[in-house]
Structure formats: C-alpha cells, structure tokens
Amino acid sequence: MTTGATSPDVSTSQPASLAVFTRRSSGLVRSFSLFDAVIYGILAAGTLFQLLYAFPGPQVSLPGLSLPLAYLLAALFSPAVFAVYAALGSAMPRSGGDYLYQSRFLHPALGFGFGFAWEVFLWVTFTTTGALLVTQLGLGPLLFNLSYRLDSPGLLNASNWFLGDTGFLVTALTVTLIGFVICLSGLSFYGKLQKRVLLPIVLLSNGLLIILLARSHASFLAHFDAFAAQDPKTLKTAAEIQAAAQKGGFVNPAFSLRNTILYLSIAFGTCYVMFAAQGLLGETKQASNYTRLFRAFLIGGVYVGVVSFIVPTYLFEHATGREFANAFAWLSANGDAGAAGGGSIATLAMMMTSSPVVIILTSLGFILVGVYFATCVFLNMTRVMCAMGMDRTLPEWFAKVSARFHVPANAALFYAGLAVAFNVLYVLVPSVQTPMLLGGVLTSTGMVGVTGLCGILFVVRGGDVYRSSPVFGKKVLGIPVPAFAGAIALIWAGGVTIANLVVPDLGFTSWAARILVLASLALSIVWFYAYRAWLRARRGIDIDLAFKSVPPE
Amino acid sequence: MFGRRNRASAAPRTRLLFVSDLHGSETTFAKLLRVLELWSPDVLVVGGDVAGKGLWPVIVDNGRRRFSWMGEEHEASADAYAAVRRSALQVGYYPLELPAGELERVQADPEARDAAFDALMRERWADWLARLDARCAELGVHAFVMAGNDDPWSLDDLTSAEREWVRGADGKVLPLLEDGSWTLLTCGLANQTPWQCPRDVTEDELAAALDALAAGVPDFGTTIANIHVPPRGFGLDLAAELDTSVDPPRPVFGSQAPVGSSAVAAFLRARQPAVSLHGHIHESGGAAAIGRTRAFNPGSEYGEGILRGVLVTLRGRDVLGHQFVSG
Numbered sequence: 001m002t003t004g005a006t007s008p009d010v011s012t013s014q015p016a017s018l019a020v021f022t023r024r025s026s027g028l029v030r031s032f033s034l035f036d037a038v039i040y041g042i043l044a045a046g047t048l049f050q051l052l053y054a055f056p057g058p059q060v061s062l063p064g065l066s067l068p069l070a071y072l073l074a075a076l077f078s079p080a081v082f083a084v085y086a087a088l089g090s091a092m093p094r095s096g097g098d099y100l101y102q103s104r105f106l107h108p109a110l111g112f113g114f115g116f117a118w119e120v121f122l123w124v125t126f127t128t129t130g131a132l133l134v135t136q137l138g139l140g141p142l143l144f145n146l147s148y149r150l151d152s153p154g155l156l157n158a159s160n161w162f163l164g165d166t167g168f169l170v171t172a173l174t175v176t177l178i179g180f181v182i183c184l185s186g187l188s189f190y191g192k193l194q195k196r197v198l199l200p201i202v203l204l205s206n207g208l209l210i211i212l213l214a215r216s217h218a219s220f221l222a223h224f225d226a227f228a229a230q231d232p233k234t235l236k237t238a239a240e241i242q243a244a245a246q247k248g249g250f251v252n253p254a255f256s257l258r259n260t261i262l263y264l265s266i267a268f269g270t271c272y273v274m275f276a277a278q279g280l281l282g283e284t285k286q287a288s289n290y291t292r293l294f295r296a297f298l299i300g301g302v303y304v305g306v307v308s309f310i311v312p313t314y315l316f317e318h319a320t321g322r323e324f325a326n327a328f329a330w331l332s333a334n335g336d337a338g339a340a341g342g343g344s345i346a347t348l349a350m351m352m353t354s355s356p357v358v359i360i361l362t363s364l365g366f367i368l369v370g371v372y373f374a375t376c377v378f379l380n381m382t383r384v385m386c387a388m389g390m391d392r393t394l395p396e397w398f399a400k401v402s403a404r405f406h407v408p409a410n411a412a413l414f415y416a417g418l419a420v421a422f423n424v425l426y427v428l429v430p431s432v433q434t435p436m437l438l439g440g441v442l443t444s445t446g447m448v449g450v451t452g453l454c455g456i457l458f459v460v461r462g463g464d465v466y467r468s469s470p471v472f473g474k475k476v477l478g479i480p481v482p483a484f485a486g487a488i489a490l491i492w493a494g495g496v497t498i499a500n501l502v503v504p505d506l507g508f509t510s511w512a513a514r515i516l517v518l519a520s521l522a523l524s525i526v527w528f529y530a531y532r533a534w535l536r537a538r539r540g541i542d543i544d545l546a547f548k549s550v551p552p553e
Numbered sequence: 554m555f556g557r558r559n560r561a562s563a564a565p566r567t568r569l570l571f572v573s574d575l576h577g578s579e580t581t582f583a584k585l586l587r588v589l590e591l592w593s594p595d596v597l598v599v600g601g602d603v604a605g606k607g608l609w610p611v612i613v614d615n616g617r618r619r620f621s622w623m624g625e626e627h628e629a630s631a632d633a634y635a636a637v638r639r640s641a642l643q644v645g646y647y648p649l650e651l652p653a654g655e656l657e658r659v660q661a662d663p664e665a666r667d668a669a670f671d672a673l674m675r676e677r678w679a680d681w682l683a684r685l686d687a688r689c690a691e692l693g694v695h696a697f698v699m700a701g702n703d704d705p706w707s708l709d710d711l712t713s714a715e716r717e718w719v720r721g722a723d724g725k726v727l728p729l730l731e732d733g734s735w736t737l738l739t740c741g742l743a744n745q746t747p748w749q750c751p752r753d754v755t756e757d758e759l760a761a762a763l764d765a766l767a768a769g770v771p772d773f774g775t776t777i778a779n780i781h782v783p784p785r786g787f788g789l790d791l792a793a794e795l796d797t798s799v800d801p802p803r804p805v806f807g808s809q810a811p812v813g814s815s816a817v818a819a820f821l822r823a824r825q826p827a828v829s830l831h832g833h834i835h836e837s838g839g840a841a842a843i844g845r846t847r848a849f850n851p852g853s854e855y856g857e858g859i860l861r862g863v864l865v866t867l868r869g870r871d872v873l874g875h876q877f878v879s880g
Contacts, residue, residue, distance in 0.1 A: 017610060017660055018610050018611075018612070018619065018620055018621035018626055019610070019621060021607065021608040021610070021660075021666065021670070092857075092859075093857060094854070094859075288856075288857055289623075390838070390839070390877045391877070392876050392877075396840065399839060399840070400788075400839075400840070400841075401788035401789075401791075401837075401839050401841070402788065403786055403787050403788050403841070406788060406791050406811070468580065468640075468643065468858055535874070538874075539866065539873055539874030540566050540568070540866030540868070540873045540874050541864075541866065541874045541875070541876045542876070543876065545591075545592055545864070545876065545878050546876070546877070546878055546879070548591060548880065550584045550587055550588055550591060550860060550880025
C-alpha cells in the first residue's frame with residue numbers, strides 16, 4: 001500500500017519510503033476542487049454582471065468618470081482582499097464565510113447582525129439585480145436587435161414588454177423560481193451545471209462582446225448609423241443624438257478622478273471572486289492550503305478584472321468615443337436617445353453585427369449570468385442561514401436539512417418568499433428601486449471592510465486558531481499577512497462604504513436607503529440578544545459557547 | 554407568576570456533551586479536555602473513531618530528521634521537526650521515528666508494519682484515556698467512550714478497562730446518570746463501507762446487535778442511543794458518492810448519496826429513544842427528527858484541529874434543547 005517518493009539521501013538497496021502509510025479506514029469527503037471554487041467565484045464576481053451598472057447611469061450621475069481606470073484601481077486593491085479571505089478561509093475551511101469570521105473574531109452579535117442584515121437580508125436584492133440583468137442586458141437588447149435584423153415588430157413589442165414593469169416582474173419571479181429549484185437540487189447539481197453549461201456560454205458571450213467592441217470610433221459610428229437607418233422615424237443617428245443632447249444643454253464633462261474613484265463603490269464588486277468562501281469552503285478540497293486558496297482567488301480575480309471589465313469597458317469607451325457615450329447617456333436620462341432595448345453596452349455592442357446567431361450568443365451569456373446570480377445567492381445564503389441555525393442564532397428550523405432534497409430546504413423556502421416580496425416591492429414602489437438596486441452592492445463592500453477588520457483581529461485575538469493556521473508566520477513588511485491585507489481591505493472597502501452613505505452622487509443617501517442599511521443591522525443585533533436570552537431561559541442553551549475560541553489543553 | 558411550575562421544570566438540568574470521530578487528532582483531543590471546563594457538561598459521550606489513519610515515517614539520522622510533509626521531502630533539525638510534528642499530530646498521524654535501516658525493515662514486512670501501527674494506536678489511546686480520566690476526575694464529569702467502525706479491535710481491552718470516571722460503553726446498556734433516570738445504549742458497529750473497516754457488518758447483523766441491546770433498555774422514553782453510524786435517509790448521512798472500482802475508493806465529483814444504515818433507521822423508528830447520537834459521516838452534521846427521537850450528528854473537522862460537538866440539555870424526563878458547538 002505504501003507509495004510515493006523515496007528519500008534520495010538514504011543510500012540502501014531498498015530505501016525507506018517517506019510516504020505516509022494509510023490503513024483501511026473510511027474517509028474523506030470534500031468533493032469540490034479549488035478549480036470549481038474559482039469558476040464559482042468568477043461567476044459570482046459578476047462576469048458580465050457589472051456591465052448592468054456601467055452604462056448609461058454612471059456617465060450621468062458621475063460625469064467624467066473613466067470606467068476602465070476604475071476597474072483597474074479595483075483590480076489593484078483586490079489581492080489584499082483575496083489575502084484576507086484566503087487567510088481566514090484556510091484557517092477555518094467551513095461554510096459561513098463573513099458570518100463565520102466576524103462572529104468569531106469581531107463579536108457574535110455584530111457577526112450575526114452584519115451577516116443577517118447585510119448579507120442574508122440585503123443580498124436578496126441580487127435576485128432583483130439578476131432579473132434586471134436578464135431583461136436589460138439580455139432579453140431586451142436581444143429582442144430589440146433581432147426585431148430589426150429579422151424585421152419583426154412583434155419582437156420589438158416583446159423587447160419593450162420585458163423592459164416594462166410587468167415583464168420585469170414575471171422575469172424576476174421566474175429567475176427566483178429557477179434559483180430556488182437549483183438550490184433544492186443541491187450543490188453537486190450546480191457544480192455540474194456551472195462547469196458544463198454556464199461557464200462555456202458565459203466565456204463565449206464575454207469573448208463575443210470584446211470582439212464586437214474591438215473597433216475604431218469611425219467603424220462604431222458607421223455601424224450605429226446603419227442600424228438607425230432601418231427605422232429613421234424612431235431611431236436616431238449618432239449625429240442626431242449629439243445634436244439633440246447639445247440642444248438640451250448637454251456639455252461633455254472633462255475627465256474626473258474624483259468620480260472615477262467614487263465609481264469604486266460599484267467596481268469593487270469585482271473582488272467577489274472570493275465569494276466561494278461564503279458557501280463552498282466546507283466542501284472544497286485543499287481549502288486549508290492558504291497559498292493555493294489565495295492563488296485560486298487571484299486567478300479568478302485577474303480574469304474578472306481584466307477580461308470581464310477592464311478590457312470591455314476600455315474597448316467600449318474607445319469605440320463609442322467618450323463624448324458620444326456621454327451624450328447618449330445624458331439623452332437617455334433626460335429624454336429619448338432613440339435607442340430602446342435598454343440603451344446598454346450590450347445593446348450598442350449587438351448593433352455592431354447583423355448576425356442573429358452572434359446576437360443570440362452574446363445575449364445568452366447575460367441571461368445566464370442573471371439567472372446564475374439569483375441561484376448563487378440562494379446557494380450561498382441558505383448555507384449561511386444553515387450555519388446560523390447550527391449556532392442557534394437563528395431558529396433550528398433554518399438548519400434543517402431536507403431528507404428528500406438533502407439541502408437546507410427550509411432556508412431556501414424562506415429565501416424564496418423573501419425574494420418574491422422584495423421583487424413585488426421593487427415594481428410597486430419606485431422610490432425603493434435605487435436603494436434596492438445598490439443595497440446588495442453596497443453591503444457586499446461593507447462586508448469586505450468588516451471582514452478586513454477581522455483579518456487584523458485574527459492576528460490579535462485568534463490565539464491558537466491563528467498560531468495553527470497555515471498563514472501563521474507569513475509576513476509583509478514585517479506585518480502578519482492577515483493584518484496587513486486586512487488593514488488595506490478595511491481602509492479601502494470601509495472608505496467606499498462610508499462614501500456610499502454620505503456622497504449624494506452615489507444615490508444611496510436617501511433616508512429610505514440609510515434606514516434599509518442601518519435599521520436592518522440594528523434590528524438584527526436586537527434579535528441576537530433577545531433570542532439568546534430566550535434560548536438560555538427556556539432551552540438551556542448558551543449560544544455564546546458557539547463563538548468562544550477553545551485553546552488546547 | 555402565570556401558574557405553578559410542573560415537576561419536570563423544577564428538576565435540575567443535565568448537560569450532555571457528545572463528540573465523535575477524533576481520529577487520533579491530538580489538537581482536537583486536547584481541546585476536548587479543555588471544553589470539559591469551558592462548556593461545563595455534566596456528562597461526556599465520545600462516539601467512536603478515536604484512532605488515527607496514517608503512519609508517518611520519519612528517518613532519525615544523527616539528530617536530524619528526514620520526512621515527507623505536504624507532498625515535499627524535508628530534512629530538518631530536531632527543533633524544526635517539532636513544529637511539523639505538531640501539525641502531523643493535529644491530523645492524527647502516528648510518527649514512526651526510526652533510523653533508516655530499521656524503518657526499511659519495518660516497511661518491508663507488512664506484519665511488522667501493522668504491529669508498529671497498532672502499537673502506536675494503542676499507545677495514544679491509552680494516553681488519551683488516562684488524561685481524560687484525570688480531567689474528568691478533576692471536574693466531576695462522567696464520561697462514556699466507545700470504538701467506531703474505523704477503530705481496530707485491538708483497542709477494546711483499553712477501552713473497557715476499569716476506570717473511575719471514564720467507562721467503556723461499546724455494546725452495553727448503562728445508566729447515564731448516577732440516579733439512573735436516563736439510560737445510554739451504545740453500539741460502535743456500522744453497515745458495510747467501501748473501505749471494509751474493522752467493525753463494518755451487514756445490515757442484518759447490525760439490526761440483530763441493536764435488538765439485543767434493546768432488550769436491556771428499561772424505558773426508551775429516557776434512553777439515549779449512541780450509535781456510531783447515522784440512520785439512512787434523514788440528512789445526517791450524506792456523503793460524496795464513491796467510485797469503488799478503484800482502491801482506495803474515490804469520490805465522484807458532484808454526486809452525493811445517503812450512506813447511513815437502514816437498520817439504524819428502522820431501530821430508531823421502532824424503538825423511539827428520546828435522543829440518538831451519531832458520528833461517522835463527518836460532512837453531514839445536523840439534527841433530524843425521527844418520530845419522537847431527536848437525532849444528532851455533530852460532524853467532524855479533526856483534520857483542521859477543530860472540535861465539533863453537540864450539547865444536549867436534559868431536565869427530568871424531557872429533552873430541553875440542543876446546541877451545536879465547535880472550537
């Protein structure tokens with residue numbers, strides 16, 4: 001049974017083997033590989049997804065910003081974030097992610113508060129975001145472009161329907177249902193799905209988007225005008241758009257470093273390659289290997305940062321020309337740019353081809369990423385709720401694993417109900433739309449900041465958990481890696497979070513938005529203490545035990 | 554204020570700590586000794602699979618040590634080796650520290666290798682039992698230990714030896730508390746696994762063993778069934794499906810299946826003990842209700858040096874609550 005290399009230093013006729021001899025015993029179990037986790041992270045970090053936010057909104061609210069520069073800045077900071085999550089994840093390779101780290105190293109009440117309010121509760125808005133992605137970057141542009149390529153008014157009507165309230169709500173409920181069903185099917189089913197279907201199509205779509213945008217400004221204008229010529233009564237040429245914008249008072253803004261930095265509140269989401277830590281590390285092989293985990297996050301981060309965002313946004317700005325892009329965005333916000341189909345990067349890119357096949361393949365990636373987003377939230381948040389249920393910070397009901405589906409079905413059911421309620425609210429109450437759309441992104445960044453703080457506390461308060469972790473002894477400039485990287489993540493992500501709450505340009509400074517973020521946090525903390533007191537008195541359970549570090553004998 | 558308390562609610566609470574599948578991990582066992590104070594249980598039940606799985610060859614050469622760790626071979630001073638040795642003990646390995654010639658001799662002879670492995674397993678288990686007994690005596694905690702399907706039969710004489718605070722419970726029905734108000738039924742056997750472990754038996758044999766134990770139970774309403782393998786089909790037994798065409802079996806990516814015992818499931822359905830405690834499937838920790846029986850599997854992360862357990866609070870004849878804990 002003994003295998004493996006022999007020691008070259010032992011000079012005998014039959015050298016002793018240094019390989020571990022393993023007796024017959026039942027064993028091991030983790031079935032996700034780090035490669036699977038990378039794929040999961042790439043998709044979770046939003047390959048294509050962030051393009052929903054990239055145009056035309058920011059060009060109006062943050063005039064003069066440079067999209068590729070913002071994504072480049074985000075990419076430069078992201079290794080610090082990956083280092084923190086790899087350090088904490090390899091020390092505690094379990095499901096639960098931010099909740100696990102914050103409840104153990106910051107404070108149980110804060111860990112639960114942030115975990116429930118800023119992840120479980122507010123990330124349900126990602127089902128809304130996923131549906132918007134499907135409609136505004138997928139179905140809307142697809143049907144809009146096909147309607148002209150195939151000369152079908154019916155497709156144009158269908159495009160407009162999906163971009164309206166009813167179409168959005170139907171899409172959102174469908175996306176939620178799909179996420180729920182895949183969640184019930186289990187992580188293993190999802191693992192097969194992401195590798196065999198989702199990733200290839202998304203990569204193809206991402207590649208086609210780059211090819212469509214890789215052109216000169218003159219070529220872009222020529223294709224844009226050729227598209228508009230198909231329906232001169234409805235669609236405007238590039239020159240007509242610029243003229244209409246100038247007539248309305250549009251002035252092309254100069255480059256703004258301030259607004260580029262403020263866009264980090266969105267661009268930061270590309271760091272979420274380490275999203276796998278939330279739900280998968282308990283099932284991932286070699287998750288306790290810091291170096292490999294960091295490398296896995298980094299590979300995913302480089303892909304997402306460069307291929308999904310820096311390159312496409314650079315090509316987009318280069319092809320459209322900043323002045324035309326700004327005028328188009330300004331006109332979209334103030335009137336009619338004459339381009340339906342969402343007026344998005346996807347719409348403009350699809351105008352560059354007359355091939356229905358290319359249009360379909362390009363939009364398919366956006367549609368799948370949108371559906372994926374809802375699914376990803378379901379998969380991860382049900383496991384976080386399950387971890388909370390196991391700790392008894394939530395009722396045991398949430399941790400119950402269905403004997404039929406082999407997944408935390410109660411948590412999934414709760415989440416489906418919450419998602420339906422949020423999506424109906426989104427359609428019925430327009431004033432909550434911006435807070436909801438940005439809420440998940442903002443709190444994602446906020447969670448990274450708080451976990452960055454946990455990286456510092458891990459070194460200070462981690463005790464034996466830190467000393468026995470694989471990152472122990474690794475230093476940068478004489479500072480332990482988790483503390484060094486944690487400080488960068490805290491300053492950066494914390495700064496972005498505070499900016500979101502105080503800078504009006506970012507659209508999150510309404511009272512509705514602040515109440516959503518801060519009141520949900522306060523209520524979650526109140527729940528923690530009330531439920532803890534009830535459990536202690538009525539069930540003999542002291543949930544503080546779940547969070548105490550246990551030093552060896 | 555709102556009425557008289559019934560007799561049960563006035564009864565004192567008893568806190569039971571259940572841990573399982575330590576697999577020779579020194580760090581995890583050391584934490585167990587620590588939590589007997591931190592988590593303050595009145596009773597401890599250790600649910601089997603106490604022996605480690607790997608024999609770790611280390612060549613001793615004039616104060617230097619040569620060994621393989623994390624896929625790479627190292628030569629180190631005794632001090633540097635000590636740090637790696639701690640990590641090896643954390644994952645439950647048994648260092649076999651010998652000069653090169655002697656190591657070759659042991660490796661060349663399967664019987665000598667197995668004997669060396671067995672001796673090291675016995676040595677660590679004997680050490681653990683002694684330390685656990687001393688700790689329980691210090692804190693006044695009664696403990697029950699047993700073997701699991703992975704544990705060789707050669708450990709049994711150590712497990713069942715007479716001690717004041719730590720009792721060998723395998724294959725027995727014992728009073729859990731001194732007043733006899735609760736009963737502990739213990740069985741370390743498991744249904745057949747692809748690894749053909751020492752205590753793997755057929756479902757029929759397992760059912761017969763459980764029935765034989767049941768005959769000695771006075772009241773299942775106040776009985777805790779400590780059965781190493783979880784019941785099949787209640788979410789406590791989900792593991793990666795295995796490709797048994799290779800040796801050792803290999804997990805099939807993306808495919809999970811229940812691998813618990815149908816005999817245990819039938820036993821729990823029919824007898825309805827108040828609580829059932831299980832281990833065996835490390836990645837399938839959780840709680841389940843099987844009729845009136847509350848079944849628990851705390852899972853295991855011994856390889857990471859993490860102790861996982863479940864605290865069950867009893868009061869009178871009632872199971873008041875439970876809580877999963879880890880450290």
